[in-house]
Amino acid sequence: MRRMTNALTILGIESSCDETAAAVLRLEDGKVTLLSDVIHTQLEEHAPYQGVVPEIAARAHAEIADRTVAAAMREAGIGYDALDGVAATSGPGLIGGVLVGMMTGKAIAQAAGKPFIAVNHLEGHALSPRLGGDCAFPYLLLLVSGGHCQFLEVRGLGQYKRLGSTIDDAVGEAFDKTAKLLGLGFPGGPAVERLAKTGNPKAFDFPRPLMNRPGLDMSFAGLKTAVARAAAEAPLTEERLADLCASFQAAVCDVLAGKARRALEAFDPGEGESLRFVLAGGVASNKAIRTALEAEAKAFGGELFAPPLRHCTDNAAMIALVGAERMAAGGIEGIGDLGAGARPRWPLDEASATLDPAYATGLKGAKA
Incomplete structure (x- = not known):
């Protein structure tokens, strides 16, 4: 059960493209405190191809996801029992990487008995300026x-x-x-x-x-x-x-x-x-x-x-923030989104995306 407190401590995990990231964030009375923020990039792996190769990205995420989370928890100086929830990017993005991060988050949530929050990567970016608390x-x-x-x-x-x-x-x-x-x-x-x-x-x-x-x-x-x-x-x-x-x-x-x-x-x-x-x-x-x-x-x-600048590119702090804000708003109860699936495409405004798509179906155009 989630502790009844004004303060929420959330582990965030991000793996939608070529960054494997984990962060621990505390949200208390609207104020954000970042306890840890670990980001591993894959620049060396993809440099020979001058672009991100999905299969290489997924394998790299799988190799270091657990170590990245462990490093974030060490930096935060807390145990998994101190968490109020675990948030992970569940889309949109490269599906192999999304699956790695999401399943890592679900496993930790289940083992620790905490709610899991499936986060839209775009919502993380949308709320990222609020990491400073002044937006x-x-x-x-x-x-x-x-x-x-x-x-x-x-x-x-x-x-x-x-x-x-x-x-x-x-x-x-x-x-x-x-x-x-x-x-x-x-x-x-x-x-x-x-x-x-x-x-x-x-x-x-x-x-x-x-x-x-x-x-x-x-x-x-x-x-x-x-x-x-x-x-x-x-x-x-x-x-x-x-x-x-x-x-x-x-x-x-x-x-x-x-x-x-x-x-x-x-x-x-x-x-x-x-x-x-x-x-x-x-x-x-x-x-x-x-x-x-x-x-x-x-x-x-x-x-x-x-x-x-650190939080413009993909990072886990913004994912943890979305999880914390959703929990604070009362939108997460019990096991949370444990049954959620990975989504390669996930528009923030699903109604507009359905009624007025920005691009035709198929493997072309913008991802959202």
């Missing part, structure tokens, strides 16, 4: 990562409305594929950002897809193709590579800023509420994108919130 509901959210790119209205825990989404590649995916075709290595996003700092953002006139179309849907596949064509026109000197990266990044910033402007103009936080604009997901660590979106928020009298 209250409601807010406008732009979730940008390797597999996801969407605007969402966040009214409260579990209250998510999709406003717009990419209809093909996500922003992070476009960065990684651009890096791969330019031979910049893996991970691609940081490599493109690093080279862009020394390049001319106006050297190439790349397209800004869907900028003149109403609504908040986005597209980045054509931009990536434009970079590929420009790269093939002449030898890739260091200067040309920097210019390509800078021009590509500038186009992404323009698209996101333009769509954000439209979203901020339409978003109503409610009477007496401040205008909060949240940027979350791995791409939120890109400083040029942060700067562009911060300017848009300020133009509307609002404020941009983003998690610390």
Whole structure:
């Protein structure tokens, strides 16, 4: 049985892509205290392929999941009996990795007699700025990562409305594929950002897809193709590579800023509420994108919130936070979500995803 207390201590586990992570978080009267935060990356395993290989990722998770959890518990300085629940990413993501983390979490929950909380990875990103405790509901959210790119209205825990989404590649995916075709290595996003700092953002006139179309849907596949064509026109000197990266990044910033402007103009936080604009997901660590979106928020009298750089990319602290907030809200009783299954796709706004899908069925387009 869960202890009746204002404080909740949750073990979180994340394994949806190429990070194996575990964290122990305490939530007390709305205040977050992170007792431990362990993240193992798989950069060396995937670098030869310039991208994440699902089977390699799943095997790597299986090899170190138990050790990662053990390290997080040691760092927190508590035993499993001190936990109030165990939360693990149960989707969306690479199904092999999701299964490893979820089954690890279920086993610990069963052995310790604690509730299990199946967490939507996207909800973890959506709540990640709240790890600092200074980002209250409601807010406008732009979730940008390797597999996801969407605007969402966040009214409260579990209250998510999709406003717009990419209809093909996500922003992070476009960065990684651009890096791969330019031979910049893996991970691609940081490599493109690093080279862009020394390049001319106006050297190439790349397209800004869907900028003149109403609504908040986005597209980045054509931009990536434009970079590929420009790269093939002449030898890739260091200067040309920097210019390509800078021009590509500038186009992404323009698209996101333009769509954000439209979203901020339409978003109503409610009477007496401040205008909060949240940027979350791995791409939120890109400083040029942060700067562009911060300017848009300020133009509307609002404020941009983003998690610390460590918690922009995949991590278990955000998963533990979702678990803690759901338990605090009374949504988890008994054994919790022990019967939940792994989901390779799991939209935050399932109603919108069903009625108005952002992409056709099949192995293409955005993951959410």
